[in-house]
Amino acid sequence: MEQEGEVPHVLIFPFPAQGHVNSMLKLAELLSLSGLRITFxxxxxxxxxxxxxxxxxxxxxxxPNFQFRTITDGLTPQNRTLGMFSDLIRRLNSITKPLxxxxxxxxxxxxxxxxxxLDGLFNFIVDVDAQPKIPVxxxxxxxxxxxxxxxxxxxxIEDGQLPIKGEEDMDRMIDGVTGMENVLRCRDLPSFCRLKDPSDPALQHGVTQTIQSLKAHSLIFNTFEDLEGPILSCLRRRCPNIYAIGPLHSLLKSRLSGEESSLGSESFNNLWEVDRSCLAETVSQMVNDVMENKRNELMGSVNETAKxxxxxxxxxxxxxxxxxxxxxxIRFLYRRQREAIH
Known part of the structure; x- marks a missing residue:
């Protein structure tokens, strides 16, 4: 175990959205449990x-080795809406990045x-060339x-299969994605693939950040081998160092199972107040109604995946x-960095 002041320091920076923050908080807790110094x-x-x-x-x-720190995104309450994604990206790049x-x-x-x-949705926030000694x-x-x-x-796009044109058949198969032949349909692609202009900022951002992620020191996915093994194998040909550490909530729960304190129980990292007025029975009935025709099939699949x-x-x-x-x-990187200094 490292002495005080001799602990690897990991900086974690999530994209400012519920699902991104929630996942990375769970990862932060897992790394904290291992004794690493964490700045969130x-x-x-x-x-x-x-x-x-x-x-x-x-x-x-x-x-004791964990700290929260904050930074601005440059947005005002007036322009802080879901429809201002492009503006958020611009401000993160022009304001948050230099800070x-x-x-x-x-x-x-x-x-x-x-x-x-770093959240893969904004790899641009860290200038790797300016900080070459800090692996991302x-x-x-x-x-x-x-x-x-x-x-x-x-x-x-180059092949003419994208963008998806107008009201075409959304069940049309997409060709050329290795490992997903005869599986991937137009409807399975994100909404930015339906934008008419290939140079649209949202489409370009999705593409550039994906390419940038592949250049990172490592890739982390909230998934597991038995769920996405074949695709993870494909990805390792382009980025050899991949960690598939999901489901994060289950992994954290497993690590906390030996905790005697109340902190060993489940925690919710909510950005908004939870509405308690909606009865659980009502939600359960709504789910049952949706699953009525495929209940047995879905339950079998869910149970197998859960196992x-x-x-x-x-x-x-x-x-x-x-x-x-x-x-x-991470510990190896820390030792190598210290050896380079001394």
Missing amino acids: LNIHRIHQKLTLHSDILSRFSRF LTQMLLSGELGPNPTCII FSFRTISACSFWAYSFVPML LAKTSVEEGGSSFRDLERMISD
């Missing part, structure tokens, strides 16, 4: 919402980070299959091993 960097408004509607401050207070560079160079975030775990791990909150399909979008997921996070399982490997690799 949040956009100001996201941190305010989290502290208002969740228990993150008390939950992470037990980790982060300044924080890294000044030591404001603490000891020099051993690595940065790209965390993708989408499935490995989705990410793999996204990486083929430039080729599909595979449980096996993956147990000791010796694929996700358990990949998390241990990632922690070991």
Whole structure:
């Protein structure tokens, strides 16, 4: 075990959206449980919402080497809407990026980070050329299959299969995506693939960030081998260092199972207040109505997947091993950096 001041320091920076923050908080807790020093960097408004509607401050207070830090995204309340995605990206690039560079160079975030775990939706936020000694791990909150399909979008545009034109048959098969032959349909692709102009900023952002993720030191996916093994194998040909450590909520629950305190129980990282007025019975009935025709088929599939997921996070399982490997690799990076200094 490292001595005080001799602990690898991991900077984690999620994209400012519920699912992204939630997944990366779980990863932060898993790494904190291993004894690593963690700085969780949040956009100001996201941190305010989290502290208002969740228990993150008390939950992470037990980790002496953990800290929350915040940074601005430059948006005002007036232009903070879901429809302003392109504006958010521009402001993150023009305002947040130079601020982060300044924080890294000044030591404001603490000891020099051993690595940065960065949300794959904004790889541009860290200038790898300006910070060549800090390896970037790209965390993708989408499935490995989705990410793999996204990486083929430039080729599909060049081939004339994209963008999807007007009201064409959404069940049309997409050709040319290795490992997804006779499986991938137009309807399976994200909405930005339906934009008429291939140069649209949203489409270009999705493409460029996917390509940038493949250039990262490592890729992290919230998935597991038994669920997406064949596609993960395809991805490893383009980015050899991949950690499939999902389902993160199950992996964290498994690691916390031995905890005697209340912090061993489930935690919710909500950005908004939960509406308790909706009865659980009402929600259950709505789900039953939707599943009525395929209930047995869906339940069988869900139960089988749940068993595979449980096996993956147990000791010796694929996700358990990949998390241990990632922690070991971070410690190795730290030792190598210290040797380079001395």
